[in-house]
Amino acid sequence: MRKILASALAIVFAIGAAGTAAAGNVELANTADVGKARMALYYNPFVGPVRAKGVKRVTIPQTGIYCIRTKKKIDMRKVVPSVTVDRTYSTGADALAHWAGSPTNCPGSGRWIEVRTYRFSGGSVVAAGTVGFALIVP
Secondary structure (H helix, E strand, O other), X not given: OHHHHHXXXXXXXXXXXXXXXXXXXXXXXXXXOOOOOOEEEEEEXXXXXXXXXXXXXXXXXXXXXXXXXXXXXXXXXXXXXXXXXXXXXXXXXXXXXXXXXXXXXXXXXXXXXXXXXXXXXXXXEEEOOOOEEEEEEO
């Protein structure tokens, strides 16, 4: 029984550590019911996307940096994305998340939205890969 539990935990942690490597190669299905929103993503850092709409893939180039590739081009100069920390899928009580108007860590432009996640550590803010979030582009 211990070996089975240990194996199951190892798989869960391996998926979490790999981020969305598998999701990066597979177009995500529209599974989020968000009405007329152009794009939405509900993200668990330990298993990857939970629900999505209008998202082609998610990549993680660095700890705490998520590059979200949209299925359709979105003019970031005309929209107001919103990102919120999800406490359910985050470790610690001091998580932060925000989107970057200019995705400097993502490849190309036009179809990428960058989300950055952080935690407070010893009075400083540090990038964190253990923060769940919800992102929506109306």
